[in-house]
Amino acid sequence: MPQHRLRRQLLTAAIAVAALVLTGCAGPSAAPTPDADATLRVGLVLEPSDLDIRTTSGAALEQILIDNVYQGLVSRTADSRIVDTLASSHEISADGLTYTFVLRDGVTFHDGAPLTAADVVDSLTQVQQDASFVDHLALEQVESITAVDEGTVRLQLGSPDADLLWALTGRAGLVLSQGATNDRSTTAVGTGPFTLQSWKQGDSITFERNDAYWGDAPKVQEVVFSYIPDAASAVNATLAGELDAQIGLDANLRDQVARAEGFTVTEGKTTDKYTLAFNNQRAPLDDPRVREALRTAIDHAAIVEAVGGAAVEQYGPIPELDPGYEDLTGVVSYDPDRAKALLAEAGQEDLALTLVIPNHYGTAASKVLVSQFAAVGVTLTVDSVEFPTWLNDVYTNHDYELSFVNHVEARDFQNWADPDYYYGYDNPRVQALAAEARTATDPATADAKLREAAALVSNDHAADWLYTAITLTVVRDGVTGFPTAFVSENLDLSDVAVAG
Secondary structure: OOOOOOOOOOOOHHHOOOOOOOOOOOOOOOOOOEOOOOEEEEEEOOOOOOOOOOOOOOHHHHHHHEOOOEOEOEEEOOOOOEEEOOEEEEEEOOOOOEEEEEEOOOOEOOOOOEOOHHHHHHHHHHHHHOOOOOOHHHHOOEEEEEEEEOOEEEEEEOOOOOOHHHHHOOHHHEOOOOOOOOOOOOOOOOOOOEEEEEEEOOOEEEEEEOOOOOOOOOOOOEEEEEEOOOHHHHHHHHHOOOOOEEEOOOHHHHHHHHOOOOEEEEEEEEEEEEEEEEOOOOOOOOOHHHHHHHHHOOOHHHHHHHOOOOEEOOOOOOOOOOOOOOOOHHHOOOOHHHHHHHHHHOOOOOOEEEEEEEHHHOOHHHHHHHHHHHOOOOEEEEEEEOHHHHHHHHHHOOOOOEEEEEEOOOOOHHHHHOOOOOOOOOOHHHHHHHHHHHHOOOHHHHHHHHHHHHHHHHHOOOEEEEEEEEEEEEEEOOEEOOOOOOOOOOOOOOOOEEEO
16 A cells, blocks of 8 residues: 555554454364474465565555565564664664664674665665655655664754654665665565565465574464455465465455354454545545535445444544544534535536546445445446556556545555645645644644644545454464464564464
């Protein structure tokens, strides 16, 4: 998914994921013995279109490559704490303008080159200076990146940036080997616990254990990610024993797994925002009355029911797990009569619109939207496209009226403060509040600024947030340590074990 992030203070462990066991047989009374030579087989939905994590948008890259293959100075844990990774320690000056990182000893890249301060400086400087790099703006407050000595790196900021450490846990902070000459479109050279061995486009990606890893060795020899966009086919592969874990189980197919033995399904909280985007720069969607009409035409409870109930309603741009969240239920409610009146007021009584949706999302939500819009006199045509087409037409070229896509990234409110983002939303007050939140040194002040900004976005009806997903993950018996939270972002597999 599109990848510009607003990242701020840490989420607490108290709001991290609580897994609910829904199905499966009781496990063995004694812990199974891990097989160090095992292959972990993981079913995923969305395959990357390109492996260049610097320039290719889409959460599919972050999902598998960050933490497993590529690493940064710091990383985030499953409960959203920020921990030192390639840095053994870091220090932030009292004024919030100087970040000093001491590098960990004994780290090598997959090509055998040792990690140096020069690699870090080169990697971060490229992101800072190259506007074509994903998350380039995450380092816009950084004025200089220097090597203090061979094992120390210093970042000097022009103004405080409450999001910087969080940003460094993602793409902006990844450290690549300065001397590497590999083609990043098809290969990867990082420092992580796994090496990228092969990519069978249209089928699978395979990792192998990095035996020279600086940290604790992975507990499996190999990981195979199989890409199965069809929900029913993914369930069939799981039940046939072809997968050890399946991420993104379609909630409407949950009962099929629940009736089977040998599997556990967990529910995990996410920041996955299934967003009905309006092109705010294109008529008639540049008229706030039309945008409000579309929102009031939507019965969100019916949408949640249509996707199998694995979702919660969301009425603003910030989900519950992110800083700055506020319940904005009161901004809009299901009211077809008001929708009709607003459309009439805007002179749009026979409105026809096209919805562009990546074809791996299925049809449940879009069918409901077609029906609900028809009830207020709006003809909705659904254009189901391949994800690379969506990236090109909608995300890059802004050639769309309505779009439906899952924005999985945590703390990405900054998108609403960027008028060049594909939403086309341009509100100077929102932009000012987002900037003030980012430079605030007091977390409470930052939260207040974000809440105010998010309320403005929702009251402008800049989009509709159909729901926040609850992710369903299937894990077969004998597999331990598999993540169940935020699995659509970084899927850290370093602690997963498979019983022999």
